[in-house]
Amino acid sequence: MNIGEVAAATGVSAKMIRYYESIGLIAPPLRSEAGYRVYRDEEIHSLRFVRRARDLGFSLEETGSLLALWRDRSRASADVKALALKHIAELEEKAAALQAMAATLRHLASHCHGDDRPDCPILDGIGR
Amino acid sequence: MNIGEVAAATGVSAKMIRYYESIGLIAPPLRSEAGYRVYRDEEIHSLRFVRRARDLGFSLEETGSLLALWRDRSRASADVKALALKHIAELEEKAAALQAMAATLRHLASHCHGDDRPDCPILDGIGR
DNA sequence: CTTGACCTTCCCATGATGGGAAGGCTTACC
DNA sequence: GGTAAGCCTTCCCATCATGGGAAGGTCAAG
Numbered sequence A, B: 001m002n003i004g005e006v007a008a009a010t011g012v013s014a015k016m017i018r019y020y021e022s023i024g025l026i027a028p029p030l031r032s033e034a035g036y037r038v039y040r041d042e043e044i045h046s047l048r049f050v051r052r053a054r055d056l057g058f059s060l061e062e063t064g065s066l067l068a069l070w071r072d073r074s075r076a077s078a079d080v081k082a083l084a085l086k087h088i089a090e091l092e093e094k095a096a097a098l099q100a101m102a103a104t105l106r107h108l109a110s111h112c113h114g115d116d117r118p119d120c121p122i123l124d125g126i127g128r
Numbered sequence C: 001c002t003t004g005a006c007c008t009t010c011c012c013a014t015g016a017t018g019g020g021a022a023g024g025c026t027t028a029c030c
Numbered sequence D: 001g002g003t004a005a006g007c008c009t010t011c012c013c014a015t016c017a018t019g020g021g022a023a024g025g026t027c028a029a030g
Helices: A003-010 A014-022 A041-055 A060-071 A077-110 A121-127 B003-010 B014-022 B041-055 B060-071 B077-110 B121-127
Strands: none
Touching: A003 A014, A003 A041, A014 A041, A041 A060, A041 B121, A060 A077, A060 B121, A077 A121, A077 B077, A077 B121, A121 B041, A121 B060, A121 B077, B003 B014, B003 B041, B014 B041, B041 B060, B060 B077, B077 B121
16 A cells, blocks of 8 residues: 555545654555555554544654554553543643633623624733 | 843743744834843733733734734724634634543543553554 | 656744853942 | 853744645556
8 A cells, every 4th residue: 555545544644654654653664666655454553543542632752652552462551541541631631721711711701792892801801 | 121020020931022022923122222122011011911812822813913902992892702702612622622532531441450461442442 | 658646855834932052231249 | 340140132943743845756547
């Protein structure tokens, strides 16, 4: 499989596949005689794994750790769980921060007429 | 006031103050004879405004729009409210996305023993 | 054999921030 | 008056993950 087909099959863009290779996240694939990257099933599985980990909000560095654990058939599930729990906590922290911003803003907006008059509690609140 | 004092007074780092100036978010201040930036109250108010807008999750570009509205004494509050409501929706969308990730991972993690055995539903779920 | 759709590498941009170097001021103290 | 510490200046580079695009090589279908 060429890189374009792999991109279509995994949802990871060709650009990103090359980038992941360049930073060592995935191993360099075989090359055709013309120098084209040629991927086999195993690499495609890895890329799908990467994409799913990214979809779950893991950084590329964390994804690398997960990938290593995934390939290590003798890992302890505790190591994986620890990584996951830490990540869950971070996700929830970020979500809470965003919601706090939204709540503050909603509060300000609820006092704003939203008509053509100039006075505006939102700007007053920010510029206080 | 020199840039360092302004940084302490507004919570915006000196680096960022210079950067905001360079991108035109804030106006270039006066300079002392030696070339030091010298800030007056008005600029400090602007920087505080910027910081609060950033704390509410507005991008620098949105912050620029807000700043313009803030300074325009004849703006319509509807314009401000529209910007704010759009931003609230984005914040909530992002928060929901993060929470969905956390929920998925929590689900996977809840089935993971987290001991020294290797089998791990978290990795299985990601690598499925 | 040409054309179009691939592929290659290389460089640049994003957004917001920080780090640090090299050099010039200012201030407080001896 | 000199010196050292702590400011300030500009300039360049790094981060994180991604995309854009140029210049050039390759492959397959017509």
